[in-house]
Amino acid sequence: MQRTTEDIIRQAGLRATTQRKTIVQGIEVLGCASPRDIETWIAKHGVSINTVTVYRVLEALERVKLLHRLRDGRVSLCSMPDTHGHHAMLHCTQCDAVTEFHDERICKSVGAHAKSSGFSVEAHNTEILGVCTQCA
Amino acid sequence: MQRTTEDIIRQAGLRATTQRKTIVQGIEVLGCASPRDIETWIAKHGVSINTVTVYRVLEALERVKLLHRLRDGRVSLCSMPDTHGHHAMLHCTQCDAVTEFHDERICKSVGAHAKSSGFSVEAHNTEILGVCTQCA
DNA sequence: CTCCTTGCAAATTTTTTGCATGCTA
């Protein structure tokens, strides 16, 4: 797992520092979290990462599209950073787990609407709130 | 227009105060805006509304589903508050105009995915970033 | 007239910046 996290970060073109690996793992466990949530989670698990560092790491991860920013200000890991186009996220409001999927049909629908109104699409994503099987 | 803004607020079950009407009109003009943007816009247009009031009004409008919260923390008016289910927003990154539409196909796709993974959907919306005709 | 809203003051919390030091590639 350690290995994998490191690879993910490297492949995105970033240096795999301890802090970055830890933060990615934290988000992975939390599902989705605010900068504060992440800092707190890390603090509870032995080490400790500076608040400023958390912000800067999130900024870096976002820049290389390794994470999604949700509407409530929290972030979640992008599980398919290489897949371009639409990303849809099923976000469980109970446990905060975020499951992502790619849907070609949604892309097409969005594209059709954009085209008919002359809108040029740069990015699009869908956030779905609800309750997952575990929590139901 | 004044009349309409008032009706929109009333129909949502809120008291139509001067501040609420002004804020709704501000967001309408701005397309999408942060609490600060709204306060600034209003200040530039004669009157002045307290920062705290802006926050509380946004909170109230959100509660009755009269506005959307975007991923960058800004808000936009919901142009179809009565339509339940999916809301898709075309957000122009140049002029900040937000055009909303409802798409049954997207709903179906989302529903299909949710069903297959046992996820119970409460709400979902799509945010599309790009450039509108006016700005292209 | 009653209850919801607003404004004001002030506390909190969140986010940003500059700079010296530390650590990856």
Added chain:
DNA sequence: TAGCATGCAAAAAATTTGCAAGGAG
């Protein structure tokens, strides 16, 4: 090593809270 990353201190900005006064229905 060279250059990016982190920590620390502190500033700036955003958001929240309590309470008295104001306004809508």
